[in-house]
Amino acid sequence: xxxxxxxxxxxxxxxxxxxxxxxxxxxxxxxxxxxxxxxxxxxxxxxxxxxxxxxxxxxxxxxxxxxxxxxxxxxxxxxxxxxxxxxxxxxxxxxxxxxxxxxxxxxxxxxxxxxxxxxxxxxxxxxxxxxxxxxxxxxxxxxxxxxxxxxxxxxxxxxxxxxxxxxxxxxxxxxxxxxxxxxxxxxxxxxxxxxxxxxx
Numbered sequence: 001x002x003x004x005x006x007x008x009x010x011x012x013x014x015x016x017x018x019x020x021x022x023x024x025x026x027x028x029x030x031x032x033x034x035x036x037x038x039x040x041x042x043x044x045x046x047x048x049x050x051x052x053x054x055x056x057x058x059x060x061x062x063x064x065x066x067x068x069x070x071x072x073x074x075x076x077x078x079x080x081x082x083x084x085x086x087x088x089x090x091x092x093x094x095x096x097x098x099x100x101x102x103x104x105x106x107x108x109x110x111x112x113x114x115x116x117x118x119x120x121x122x123x124x125x126x127x128x129x130x131x132x133x134x135x136x137x138x139x140x141x142x143x144x145x146x147x148x149x150x151x152x153x154x155x156x157x158x159x160x161x162x163x164x165x166x167x168x169x170x171x172x173x174x175x176x177x178x179x180x181x182x183x184x185x186x187x188x189x190x191x192x193x194x195x196x197x198x199x200x
Contacts, residue, residue, distance in 0.1 A: 002190025009183030013116070013176055020115050020172050021097040029102075032171035035164045037106060043165035044107055046158040050119040055083060055126055062130060069139035075198045079133070082188040083126045090118045090180060105167040117169045120177025123159035125185050127152050132189065133198065 020026075048054055059080045066073050094113035101114045131152040134140050140148060160178060163169040169177075192198040 002186045002193070006183045006186035006190065009179050009186060013179035013183060016172060016176050016179065017093065017097045017115055020099050020170070020176070025102075025170055026172055029170040029172055032164050033102075033104075033167075035161070036104060036167045037165065039165055040106055042158075043162035046155065046162035047108070047119060047166060047168070049155055050122045050126075050159050050162075055080070055122070058126070058130075065140075066137075069137065071137055071139055075133055075192065078188075078192055078197050079126065079129050082129065082184070083122065086121055086125045086181065086184045087118055089184075090116055090121050090177070093180070099170075099173070102167055102170055107166055108168065110168050114169055115173045116176030116180050117160065117163050117173045118177065119163050120160040120169075120174045121181040121184070123156050124178055124181025125188075127155040127159070128181065129185055129189065131156065132185075136199070 049058075059076060062079075063073050063076045066076055091112070093116060097113070097115045099113055099115040101110055101112075131149060134145065134148050134152065137145070160174045163174055164171060189198065
């Protein structure tokens with residue numbers, strides 16, 4: 001089942017990448033420009049959560065919670081490796097599709113290419129997989145577990161949204177990042193469950 005979902009996500013990702021590499025921005029891209037500048041300070045926080053130093057800090061925090069709860073820490077570090085590998089592949093995909101960034105960026109000038117959004121991928125791979133792990137941890141039930149689930153869910157939505165608000169990506173870049181992240185997460189979770197690193 002994991003692999004069927006992974007292949008579906010990856011196929012949609014490639015199809016979208018071929019579309020945006022060959023043709024002008026879509027009507028959705030044009031419409032999403034209306035989000036630019038709407039909530040810039042909050043968007044800056046969400047974007048910061050997708051930077052490498054925040055990912056490392058979140059991983060260490062997650063590991064400390066896991067250790068305190070007397071759970072196995074291996075899944076957390078598996079997740080960090082999954083996140084790092086996904087970003088390396090995303091960077092390769094950017095060079096493959098060669099889509100330039102939109103003009104009119106706010107706060108940060110991103111020097112690399114645009115499709116897919118690495119931040120949107122991070123939202124799914126890092127925060128989505130953390131949510132997956134948290135919901136299956138017996139020790140993380142009750143108020144703490146609910147708080148963690150809500151915080152991670154907000155990040156899953158907020159990080160991709162922030163890239164549109166800051167003008168760093170087209171909407172289809174963000175969708176591409178979500179699709180790639182979905183495929184990557186399904187594939188890596190499938191491997192991790194097969195190796196009994198993660199139990200479902």
